[in-house]
């Protein structure tokens with residue numbers, strides 16, 4: 001087993017080998033000059049935008065005129081990162097019930113959108129998948145940086161990868177609730193190879209109480225919103241060029257019960273998805 005710093009250098013050099021050729025400017029999709037030594041900022045060969053480094057992580061978000069809403073959302077996640085990471089060890093069984101179908105459909109190069117602290121990286125490693133972790137929170141990415149997979153700091157609505165370069169896009173743990181479906185599904189279509197798999201988990205608004213219902217009525221993806229009717233996700237999915245492969249509902253013990261972290265079961269089909277707490281969607285790019 002190599003020492004931690006050696007392991008880090010090895011994983012960074014693996015990232016140079018296979019991530020950098022896939023990376024493009026998030027604004028215009030032109031090639032970037034990527035300094036393998038990560039000293040000089042990357043420069044877009046099309047629009048001349050400049051992108052800095054955060055250690056070995058390329059920061060591929062607009063620098064000159066950053067979107068203030070995006071910056072404040074990223075700040076919220078930066079603040080939440082340590083407690084988020086600590087608390088996630090508990091609901092492991094509940095998470096596994098929802099995530100198993102996503103992991104079993106994944107193949108080749110997997111882009112995990114909103115990878116957080118890299119919780120799923122060991123599962124990718126075990127399955128022999130090559131993952132890219134994308135997140136806009138620098139603190140989350142720093143926690144993920146020992147996970148052995150390349151990372152990019154970017155906004156999910158502007159994925160800095162070239163057209164048709166990944167086999168699978170996964171969005172676990174309801175991160176989809178913070179994304180604009182129309183924009184994000186189109187970006188996912190662009191970066192996936194034809195026939196590529198797109199899997200995500202959404203939450204059913206009915207199961208998240210009055211606050212979720214209100215968020216659904218008056219909120220937006222910026223505040224996080226859940227799904228009240230399946231067509232809210234299935235229609236934009238189909239319109240963005242995806243065919244539905246599987247849909248599941250995941251039921252779990254109520255929050256107040258002593259079994260809340262350990263009791264969960266999954267049922268396939270639309271009816272279960274309409275009634276369950278978590279909705280697992282697996283689609284294929286046309």
Ligand SMILES: C[S@@+](CC[C@H](N)C(=O)[O-])C[C@H]1O[C@@H](n2cnc3c(N)ncnc32)[C@H](O)[C@@H]1O
Nearest residue numbers: 077114115116119135136137155156173175178
């Ligand atoms: C609910 S956490 C999930 C983390 C991880 N996938 C897991 O299952 O443990 C949501 C993650 O998505 C990231 N995120 C939210 N909106 C994003 C966006 N527009 N672009 C990139 N990352 C985003 C947050 O920073 C956070 O790390």
Ligand SMILES: [Zn+2]
Nearest residue numbers: 025028044047
């Ligand atoms: Zn550009």
